[in-house]
Amino acid sequence: MFRLIQLRAQHGEPRIGIDPDGYGSEHAALARYRETPAAYFGIGRFDAEGRLAEIIMDTVCSPTAYCPRTAVVVHAETFQRLCDTCSFGLEVLTLPELALHLGVVVRMAPVLAPSGRHAAPDEAYSASNRIAREFATHVDDPVWRMELCAELSRTPSAVNGLLIGVGALSHREVLDHYPALCALGTQLPGVVHEDLVRATRRPLSPAGVTALRLGM
Incomplete structure (x- = not known):
């Protein structure tokens, strides 16, 4: 099961908010997420017991910055997705650091190639x-x-x-x-x-x- 999630800082600690609507596939959840990307951090995959097993982060830099570049890190305090350019000089977390900080696996969402197929993974x-x-x-x-x-x-x-x-x-x-x-x-x-x-x-x-x- 996949659900849209929010990630915000509260008293210096990350807090994950979970949208109640569930989706049967990652593709369906991503399609819904990309309709309102500014409202959510990404997609959460939940196991059969309802526990958050994985977070799937979108590849686009912060939608509030209107930057089309690929996100590679998140801001250490706000958890906004950032590309190399937008993150310059800021305190940031890499995906592995974010994963260890949250205690949940974090990976990037698949990138759509121009043909519409998923691009080759990096x-x-x-x-x-x-x-x-x-x-x-x-x-x-x-x-x-x-x-x-x-x-x-x-x-x-x-x-x-x-x-x-x-x-x-x-x-x-x-x-x-x-x-x-x-x-x-x-x-x-x-x-x-x-x-x-x-x-x-x-x-x-x-x-x-x-x-x-x-x-x-």
Whole structure:
């Protein structure tokens, strides 16, 4: 289930507002969102139990600024989407930083190519997908873990793939892979490790679950 969501700061902390109307597909929710983009932050995907599992952020820079460029970050206080130009000199959060701040996976919405089809995903999105897809079958491989950490150093936004991959493990798989998971937890790049440690204060969030499963 998909719903439109708002993201605002309240006393310095992010607060997520959820529109009551539900949509059966991401495409339908995005179509509704793009009718009034200034009113919402993006789309929320909810799991079968009604919990927010993922936030899908639109690719267009803040609609209030009438900027057509592609958003790459959000303002650290207002959470407005911003492109490289509009964000110059401002305090901002990258998508991985926002995801860890909220405790929910955040990704960009698909970009429509001129033909109307979805454009090819960028490098970060591809890396995130690959990490999520390979995680369960490769986490025991120390070479793969080293490559994963190198990828996270090069492409920090690929941390979404880590959150998805770890979160998708069953309880049995967590037990089976626990030594490798703990080893990975000690190998992660410093910034990612620090953000995940902070996320343990929200143990039921995707980032908090990831941190605990990595032995933090």
